[in-house]
Amino acid sequence: xxxxxxxxxxxxxxxxxxxxxxxxxxxxxxxxxxxxxxxxxxxxxxxxxxxxxxxxxxxxxxxxxxxxxxxxxxxxxxxxxxxxxxxxxxxxxxxxxxxxxxxxxxxxxxxxxxxxxxxxxxxxxxxxxxxxxxxxxxxxxxxxxxxxxxxxxxxxxxxxxxxxxxxxxxxxxxxxxxxxxxxxxxxxxxxxxxxxxxxxxxxxxxxxxxxxxxxxxxxxxxxxxxxxxxxxxxxxxxxxxxxxxxxxxxxxxxxxxxxxxxxxxxxxxxxxxxxxxxxxxxxxxxxxxxxxxxxxxxxxxxxxxxxxxxxxxxxxxxxxxxxxxxxxxxxxxxxxxxxxxxxxxxxxxxxxxxxxxxxxxxx
Numbered sequence: 001x002x003x004x005x006x007x008x009x010x011x012x013x014x015x016x017x018x019x020x021x022x023x024x025x026x027x028x029x030x031x032x033x034x035x036x037x038x039x040x041x042x043x044x045x046x047x048x049x050x051x052x053x054x055x056x057x058x059x060x061x062x063x064x065x066x067x068x069x070x071x072x073x074x075x076x077x078x079x080x081x082x083x084x085x086x087x088x089x090x091x092x093x094x095x096x097x098x099x100x101x102x103x104x105x106x107x108x109x110x111x112x113x114x115x116x117x118x119x120x121x122x123x124x125x126x127x128x129x130x131x132x133x134x135x136x137x138x139x140x141x142x143x144x145x146x147x148x149x150x151x152x153x154x155x156x157x158x159x160x161x162x163x164x165x166x167x168x169x170x171x172x173x174x175x176x177x178x179x180x181x182x183x184x185x186x187x188x189x190x191x192x193x194x195x196x197x198x199x200x201x202x203x204x205x206x207x208x209x210x211x212x213x214x215x216x217x218x219x220x221x222x223x224x225x226x227x228x229x230x231x232x233x234x235x236x237x238x239x240x241x242x243x244x245x246x247x248x249x250x251x252x253x254x255x256x257x258x259x260x261x262x263x264x265x266x267x268x269x270x271x272x273x274x275x276x277x278x279x280x281x282x283x284x285x286x287x288x289x290x291x292x293x294x295x296x297x298x299x300x301x302x303x304x305x306x307x308x309x310x311x312x313x314x315x316x317x318x319x320x321x322x323x324x325x326x327x328x329x330x331x332x333x334x335x336x337x338x339x340x341x342x343x344x345x346x347x348x349x350x351x352x353x354x355x356x357x358x359x360x361x362x363x
């Protein structure tokens with residue numbers, strides 16, 4: 001029965017149909033509220049910690065309004081932090097982006113000149129023949145680039161429109177997340193009442209246990225990845241500045257964001273940084289940058305990351321690579337990030353199921 005149901009669901013999502021179109025439209029409408037729930041979930045523990053301090057207050061008003069005050073203080077702190085980042089760090093990053101954009105054509109000419117007139121080693125000359133260099137220059141010509149930009153112009157316009165609506169949806173999500181945090185106990189109480197009606201007590205306690213374990217896995221992973229990304233981004237910025245790489249701060253922030261995706265993220269970020277450094281600083285500086293980032297990756301992967309993450313997920317690296325590949329293929333960058341804790345949760349279910357079956361076989 002379950003196999004047949006799985007086949008029906010798979011066919012439903014594989015082929016276009018009116019129900020699937022309506023479901024997609026419905027998900028688009030409720031997506032701000034889903035994002036709001038995710039934001040509330042991420043901020044739930046910090047809010048609970050702040051609330052516990054207010055609960056211990058000797059003032060009756062503060063103790064009574066501890067929940068509202070904790071949510072208010074949390075969001076004021078977050079907004080203050082974002083404003084401070086925008087005031088001090090963002091101008092530097094924006095300046096780097098504007099400066100890089102204004103010099104793209106100069107970097108392009110420098111790269112093309114280097115590509116055509118550079119004296120290559122003997123072993124490389126056999127690969128970079130005149131025909132190969134001409135083909136590369138043709139592919140990177142201004143006409144080809146303009147043609148490619150023209151092909152993606154409709155997509156770019158659509159992206160800008162979606163970005164405008166996304167800002168409005170984000171505002172709705174933030175407002176909804178505030179209400180979710182303020183009325184957290186009411187919402188959870190309603191969910192428990194509904195669950196009691198449809199589930200026996202024993203099954204409900206099992207579901208609650210798995211939800212608690214899954215939540216702990218998500219929190220540990222998100223916290224560890226965020227801290228690791230901040231450390232790597234800071235170290236990368238310092239190293240690139242020491243090397244004299246242009247736009248070191250911009251690259252450091254970029255590498256920090258990329259490091260949020262396990263395994264592949266830092267690799268992709270390092271490769272792109274090295275390639276851009278070829279344009280901005282030449283092959284020798286790019287080689288130094290690539291080697292430096294490779295060493296930094298090894299330090300992060302073997303010392304910093306394990307210290308922060310520990311064995312909290314307890315999953316094999318091969319499973320992580322497979323889950324990231326599948327998650328990225330179907331859900332993009334978000335899928336690559338979420339797939340790791342999801343695979344840890346699935347592994348938890350599978351391990352418990354196998355333990356249960358093995359106990360039954362012994363009995």
